[in-house]
């Protein structure tokens with residue numbers, strides 16, 4: 314496992330360092346391309362050839378942009394803008410639009426560690442098969458253990474100033490929508506973030522995302538107690 318991880322990071326490093334070289338001279342460009350092809354061959358040799366999975370090895374345009382830079386700080390404003398633009402274009406909303414869902418359903422998905430499984434593949438579409446695994450990276454409810462890679466989400470609804478009195482106003486629902494966008498496609502707000510793009514990659518449906526947002530923001534949710 315460790316070796317695989319090392320290989321993958323070595324490949325990522327190759328992609329990252331190959332890019333600037335390409336701009337200098339023609340022969341180096343060919344060199345970089347063959348290194349990329351070679352790296353792809355190695356990567357694919359360890360992968361299933363099932364077409365339901367192979368699409369995951371192809372980077373989308375936003376990923377290609379992010380891969381060119383070692384960090385967001387190193388990205389030019391134009392590249393950041395492009396990732397945000399691509400990610401916003403991808404946002405989809407529930408049939409009923411932006412309105413409160415069911416926080417109990419959201420809690421289940423948040424706590425389910427089967428994060429990022431593709432419930433829509435067809436061979437495994439039972440509702441228990443999807444999860445956000447949010448605790449891997451976030452602290453959320455009081456007293457619950459969690460990760461610290463992402464910010465603490467305890468009392469997240471209070472931070473957005475959502476109260477029983479204002480929660481159905483247009484203004485509050487705009488804030489609900491902002492949080493929905495973060496969870497559906499984190500890159501629409503935090504370009505190239507390590508937070509998964511749950512809606513974008515089909516791991517969660519718009520209704521799932523709305524229930525999660527309700528769990529994070531609703532005044533009755535344990536997150537805000």
Ligand code: HEC
Pocket residue numbers: 423428444445446447448449450451462463464466492495496503505506507508509511525
């Ligand atoms: C692999 C780690 C990871 C996972 C899993 C993850 N997140 Fe995040 N999340 C982050 C990081 C990192 C940030 C900070 C954004 C940034 O700067 O990149 C973040 C930011 C957020 C924010 C914005 C916080 C703010 O400051 O307003 C929300 C809300 C959020 N995550 C919710 C969730 C939910 C809900 C889930 C599960 C469905 C989840 N995250 C899963 C890493 C993760």
